[in-house]
Amino acid sequence: MEQALLGSNGRAATTLFNVNPKSNPRRPSSVRMPVATAVAKPCTRPSGRWEAIHAEIEAHLKKAIPVKPPPVVSEPMHHLTFAAPQSTAPALCVAACELVGGGRDQAMPAAAALHIIRAAAVAHENLPLTDRPEIRPPVAHAFGPHVELMTGDGMVPFGFELLAGSDDPARGNSERVLRAIVEITRAAGSQGTVYGQYHEVEYLLSRRRDRRDPEWADHVWAKKEGELHACAAACGAILGGGTEEEIEGLRRYGFYVGMIRGMVVHGGGRREDGAMKTVEDMKKLALKALHGFDEGKVEAVASILDANMC
């Protein structure tokens, strides 16, 4: 199952999910992820460690976002950055960096970039458009569509600026920073989050028309959550100076964390047969991806599998 999901080179999701879902005979039916399927399970509260990392990323962002005039620019940017539902991806980036021996500060700009770039994507997917009927639960808009569109457009370059500007010639980390930028551009771009958003709208429209097409559904969490978390964990490992083996192990781990998060947290509240078993299978694969790391340290990263259950 792991090879089927990851492809022969072990790179999470890039081979399997970049092809047209309708023409992919290699996808085993047992790993289908229904978009609107939640798994009923008792919640575990996020641990203090994860909450502390989230708080640190938020503090970093609050300090970084310019409070330059005019307020019409800085206020919506502050609002949309922190209004988006919290993602586990930025915190996973920090934890992955620490697991490979890096310091928290080495991953913080990448974690902040991941947070702000994802928040911009959330703002744009909630924009009311003339050809995109309201297919999700209505969202409260603090600003009009024009300001929310432009603010999202300003947030993405700002995220990349935070990361590119963290280059420190004294540390000689330029190449790591550039590699992390490429990772994030791919996860956020037209073969990543944007592709997932497109599939999600198609899927939700097909449900509305009572012509639900589950094939589309498989790809939404892979693109919107699986690949985002895979990228986040890989970036942490890259910036922390991990080996190629560690980077790819954490990429696989992140992919499963994201898929589980998509199914369990964003699932939508309905229970579906087999979903619980799929989540359990994914947890096993996630833990397997952490084999070979320092056993004394691995629990700090693995605990996200419980922390992200609610």
Add this chain to the structure above:
Amino acid sequence: MEQALLGSNGRAATTLFNVNPKSNPRRPSSVRMPVATAVAKPCTRPSGRWEAIHAEIEAHLKKAIPVKPPPVVSEPMHHLTFAAPQSTAPALCVAACELVGGGRDQAMPAAAALHIIRAAAVAHENLPLTDRPEIRPPVAHAFGPHVELMTGDGMVPFGFELLAGSDDPARGNSERVLRAIVEITRAAGSQGTVYGQYHEVEYLLSRRRDRRDPEWADHVWAKKEGELHACAAACGAILGGGTEEEIEGLRRYGFYVGMIRGMVVHGGGRREDGAMKTVEDMKKLALKALHGFDEGKVEAVASILDANMC
């Protein structure tokens, strides 16, 4: 006049234009740039040199844009990338790189990134939104708003990917590439293009309400064209290995080129007293910014002042 426009540190537009236009007592009235003012002047056709650079950037982009499935992603990206009105900024980036002794290939990824990121901004400013009435001449849309929104969202990370991925450890150019990324994030972001787009809508709405506020107008070309061209020329100089003096000289030059381009090409067809004189003053300042460069090479860059007149 030059100091008034550029600020005491010589960095084009960053000091002067980041403040609220309504509260800026330092702006001399003689440098006001009316948004919708064109200067009637016989056209000079772009020279073969500039056309050749444009063609090379376009070929680079055509090769770079993925033709991966599904067509719903790659077709709109191709279309919107090349549908935007041509900008002189990417070609200026290449020419600036050559002026400081760099090779054309060193600037090509940055030029391509500038092209695609600006094209995404054009796509988003043409999106029909419920709170943004049609204030510009109507634009033909090849795709619906949902696809055009998402495609623009994919184009920006792709532009940064092109640039970040051009890092070549053998050349040791990582720090230059990172510096160029920071330059572009600033020119494209909430203090750059996005700010200009916001001002432009305010200005066009005020004209429509017959309460034209010329103070807003000053900022539109500074943000949308002046700073974009300043960034492009500075990026070319950075990537070509220019000195700090050369980088700042070319930044000033680019700023004036962009301002002239904004006034003359995008002006809107109306003639206004004083505009022609302002353009001539700007040309002089632009040429002054090129003092100190190799006289034998400078004409190749200065010729854009004629080439961009139509």
